[in-house]
Amino acid sequence: MSRKTMKRILVTGATGQIGSELTMELRKKYDGDNVVAAGHKRKPSEKLLESGPFEYVDITSKGNIEKVVKEYDIDTIYHLAAVLSATGEENPQLAWNVNINGLYNVLEVAREHDIRVFWPSSIAVFGPEAPRINTPQDTILIPRTIYGVTKVAGELLCNYYFTRFGLDVRSVRYPGIISSETPPGGGTTDYAVEIFYEAIRNRHYTCFVREDTVLPMMYMPDCINAALKLMEADSSQIKHRTSYNVNAMSFSAGELAAEIRKYIPEFKCEYEPDFRQKIADSWPMSIDDSVARREWGWNPKYDLASMTRDMIEKLKKRFAEGNF
Template identity: 50%
Template sequence: MNETIIVIGSNGQIGTELVMNLRAKYGNDQVIASDIRNTDHPIINEGPFELVNVLDKDNLHKVFEKHRPTQVYLLAAILSAVGEQKPKLAWDLNMTGLIHILDFAVEFKTAKVFWPSSIAVFGPHSPKENTPQFCIMDPNSVYGFSKLAGERWCEYYFTKYGLDVRSIRYPGLIGWRSEPGGGTTDYAVNIFHKALANGKYESFLSADTALPMMYMEDAIRATISLMDAPAENLTIRSSYNLGGISFTPAQLSAEIKKHIPNFEISYSEHDPRQAIADSWPKSIDDTYAQNDWDWKQKFDLSSMTADMLKNLKGSIHKTI
């Protein structure tokens, strides 16, 4: 069967790499990149591209009607830090956009839909260590409770309409190909850019704030692996926990210093992102992903740091 795949939000941190990997797997013409704006990124010119605003229902319907996708990846979202600055917009984009996609996927008989959730669905009363798949979930950010509500909608559409929706609760994502998109875990990307640019970084999170993270290569591999898994193997239709690597800014800094000995890190005080981070898990139990679709992580803190620095060298300018 020939696949026709639409990636909505293709210009973002996940989207750019996902489009590249999907095109390598299925062919350039079979993967339609789409976003609310054009960019000069090569994915725009290497295959089909559509301008898409997930809040524009009429235009979105026309895109579904034109391409009749067999798979849709919905990545368009407002992330945690930006969401606290624009809460109503974040809720509208994150929720209404998802409902539009789910409705059109049912209407056009799309075989599979991927929608990303996040560790932000957990809250102050969720277990902090090895946070399980099922537990108390009381998120205190707009991003968090929009993701939790989205999980319920995904499972509802699977149960009520038989729509094959699949999802991952991503930890913080670290990659070198694109800029971060306004999340609480962004420090773990910015720190590499600053380390190479001027050897210094001021972290907006405290030295001992442990959070689950994942290297982008692992995140993309997990996403495609989940979408390739036989439907009968999947027991979670809300969103799968994904563990990643748990570390603090101090531990990441120490690892960077092995490559850049003069690197210095400092810590700001009273940043609003600290409160968000404090409500999130320190580590994640992803046993269901391991058992249901044979998930195995490849990168640890050491190998991720080495790969980030290797790929960023030569592309970072002193003006950053």
């Protein structure tokens, strides 16, 4: 295959919640050897190590990124390395350094080596001034978290690299991601994953947001599909080079607990809001993603009922196999 048709992909943040599953999907699609997983500090899983190349990359070092890009002749980067919202509030300086300087390094290497980039933004770009119900694609962006600030700045930087240098960079604003493979890494929506583990393990969970807290969420298969579908779209379809709203489902913490109780009737959930409640209260409750649907055919598959059924099935199986 020629360099033009063959995909050589680098995934940063490959040991994270999304990266660990996206890497495996990309390896299925493009062959293990063509997808380089890049981690940082955290030990990679056996699955990740055995299915293709693995490298340690500190995203704050442009030299680190460039070395791997040259060695593997990379033409596409899925840039997932980041510090998330809750961890970011505990260390804003680190969040700025990793999220902004990391993205800048990726974009610069991409510009110099003619590489396409996928980079996820987040619903954290919205602040209390934006409409909280059916939040539109284009609206006021005044986030209150450092994480949100880095995502707004990142979106503008991506748009700048597209308009100024013609760099093919694409992005979606993910809502909270729910998955059963790798635990989430310090976000405000982590409760929507932890609740499943605790419901199955202990029949009890203490949730760190109020029962009536409603946030937009997405199940991992849709999350992966959003990235793949956006990257496969023809360039002419991508009219927004900041980032696209993508929605799947919205529910309150109480509604999630009630859905889990359909499978585990004795499950008890208590609510003890902490500092993350304030972050959740500044974010949208639901997202208008009609622009993504229209421009590149975004169409999620999972809702609260089908996601819950699948999560419980997968986690119960893993518990039964002692695979934790």
